[in-house]
Amino acid sequence: ARPVRPGHYEVVQRAAKVEIIPGTVTEVWGYDGTFPGPTFDLRRGSRTVVRVRNELSVPTSTHLHGGVNPPDSDGYPTDLVVARGRGFRPPPGGHSRHGAADMSQWTIHPGARDYVYPLEQPAATLWYHDHRMDFTAPQVWRGLAGFLLVRDDEDDALPLPKGERDIPLMICDRAFEEDGSFRYPSLDPSLLVRPGVEDAYMEGVEGDVILVNGAPWPVLEVDAARYRLRLLNASNARRYRLALTPGGRFVQVGGDQGLLAAPVEHDAITVAPGERFDVVVDFSAHPVGAEVTLVNTLGTGPARNVMRFRVARRVRDDSAVPDRLGRVEPLERSAAVATRVFDFRRTGQGGGGSWTINGMPYRPGVPLARPRLDTTELWRFTGDFHHPVHVHLARFQVIARNGRPPAPTDAGWKDTVDVRPYEVVDTLVRFEGYRGRYMMHCHTLEHEDMAMMADFDVV
Ligand code: C2O
Ligand code: CU
Numbered sequence: 001a002r003p004v005r006p007g008h009y010e011v012v013q014r015a016a017k018v019e020i021i022p023g024t025v026t027e028v029w030g031y032d033g034t035f036p037g038p039t040f041d042l043r044r045g046s047r048t049v050v051r052v053r054n055e056l057s058v059p060t061s062t063h064l065h066g067g068v069n070p071p072d073s074d075g076y077p078t079d080l081v082v083a084r085g086r087g088f089r090p091p092p093g094g095h096s097r098h099g100a101a102d103m104s105q106w107t108i109h110p111g112a113r114d115y116v117y118p119l120e121q122p123a124a125t126l127w128y129h130d131h132r133m134d135f136t137a138p139q140v141w142r143g144l145a146g147f148l149l150v151r152d153d154e155d156d157a158l159p160l161p162k163g164e165r166d167i168p169l170m171i172c173d174r175a176f177e178e179d180g181s182f183r184y185p186s187l188d189p190s191l192l193v194r195p196g197v198e199d200a201y202m203e204g205v206e207g208d209v210i211l212v213n214g215a216p217w218p219v220l221e222v223d224a225a226r227y228r229l230r231l232l233n234a235s236n237a238r239r240y241r242l243a244l245t246p247g248g249r250f251v252q253v254g255g256d257q258g259l260l261a262a263p264v265e266h267d268a269i270t271v272a273p274g275e276r277f278d279v280v281v282d283f284s285a286h287p288v289g290a291e292v293t294l295v296n297t298l299g300t301g302p303a304r305n306v307m308r309f310r311v312a313r314r315v316r317d318d319s320a321v322p323d324r325l326g327r328v329e330p331l332e333r334s335a336a337v338a339t340r341v342f343d344f345r346r347t348g349q350g351g352g353g354s355w356t357i358n359g360m361p362y363r364p365g366v367p368l369a370r371p372r373l374d375t376t377e378l379w380r381f382t383g384d385f386h387h388p389v390h391v392h393l394a395r396f397q398v399i400a401r402n403g404r405p406p407a408p409t410d411a412g413w414k415d416t417v418d419v420r421p422y423e424v425v426d427t428l429v430r431f432e433g434y435r436g437r438y439m440m441h442c443h444t445l446e447h448e449d450m451a452m453m454a455d456f457d458v459v
Contacts, residue, residue, distance in 0.1 A: 006448055007048055014055040024180025028143035035214045036170050037146025044152035046119055053112035055079040059088055063131035066415045071436030073115040076391055077133035078364050084111040105364045123155035124258035125230040125276045137236050137445035141184050145234050161228040161319040172234040175207035195350035204444040206238025212307045219308045224284040225317035233271040236445040240296040243268040251321050254278030255365045257413035259326025262412050272388035272418035274443035280321050286311045328412055331397050331428040336378035340369055344442055345381035354451050361451030369456040371431045381425045388443040390416040400426040416443055431458050
């Protein structure tokens with residue numbers, strides 16, 4: 001993305017026709033008409049204003065995932081931008097699944113609005129995406145997502161791969177109709193409240209084609225050198241277990257919220273929706289001409305194929321992965337001033353079923369917690385299914401899974417954690433930056449849309 005003047009950006013949400021499956025045309029809804037949207041490459045401390053203009057037929061709300069932002073710039077689901085000339089009415093009375101028929105819960109910005117991002121946070125791989133009440137899943141599926149990278153001196157000073165060898169990879173699955181258009185069980189919003197249709201996507205929608213930065217099964221020519229790959233799972237519901245064939249390891253240097261204290265090596269990485277893994281892969285271990293593939297070992301058929309790297313040439317490589325990376329002070333359990341349990345569970349069955357937190361479907365404006373600014377709390381997440389739990393504003397450290405030490409992939413500061421079926425995940429959450437209304441939710445977007453969301457107020 002290029003600024004219109006220093007610190008100010010403008011993006012237009014609009015429909016565009018692109019070629020994703022060769023020989024076919026797909027209409028995407030994109031920031032600046034692209035999918036993924038433009039990548040913002042910004043520095044810590046550089047206050048940034050992004051004006052989002054909506055030219056789509058639907059309202060939108062933009063959330064910067066992982067951003068520490070004032071509450072009115074957080075992309076609250078009922079804080080909407082509506083295209084000029086289009087009206088907005090909240091969902092009809094009795095049918096508002098989330099009890100938000102009341103107009104007082106909605107804020108409508110006609111045409112465009114500014115989001116303010118102070119970026120007073122460490123270097124990290126953030127991403128922005130739509131967050132509209134009830135419709136996040138179909139709108140992200142159509143393309144409303146992109147990267148925002150925060151860089152800082154601490155990260156720059158490390159000898160990690162840089163420039164052309166530092167690559168963000170947005171991984172997501174989609175399904176397509178024969179003519180190339182996106183297939184989604186319920187792209188027509190009027191279908192959303194019909195029982196039966198809800199069932200079709202209750203558990204979350206998966207596609208059978210994996211896209212990387214919007215392209216199916218792409219090839220990247222690489223030097224026989226180290227690369228820093230910033231992996232993001234931007235899928236609505238699919239989880240990946242990423243591995244390299246014929247071989248290779250991931251040296252993880254960062255997580256959701258930036259650098260780890262020290263590198264962690266993995267043969268495979270499970271990535272739930274919303275999570276980021278910043279890894280270094282060394283292609284010099286392979287001969288020139290070799291093809292190294294990134295596969296999803298949880299998938300079969302085309303859902304197994306993520307992308308290919310073709311080793312093109314031998315080069316000199318000055319990069320390295322140092323033993324010490326960032327300053328990550330481990331939080332102590334004793335630092336928690338409160339303990340809260342959030343249980344992510346399905347209630348009811350069939351068309352009347354809903355995804356809830358602590359038995360409650362989402363109600364905007366009704367906070368489930370009021371943590372104090374500049375304190376740490378222990379938040380325990382439990383659930384009945386795979387629920388990637390995401391907390392806005394506050395970063396956290398995972399300290400236990402089922403009472404045992406967390407997984408190697410739980411290292412560092414996170415904002416999204418994969419809570420597996422019937423698991424008990426303990427996190428220490430730091431509330432810093434701003435007071436006000438924020439939210440947590442399941443990042444399986446269909447669960448989020450079906451009310452698996454809750455407000456919390458930082459006081
Ligand atoms: Cu990535 Cu509240 O979302
Ligand atoms: Cu869920």
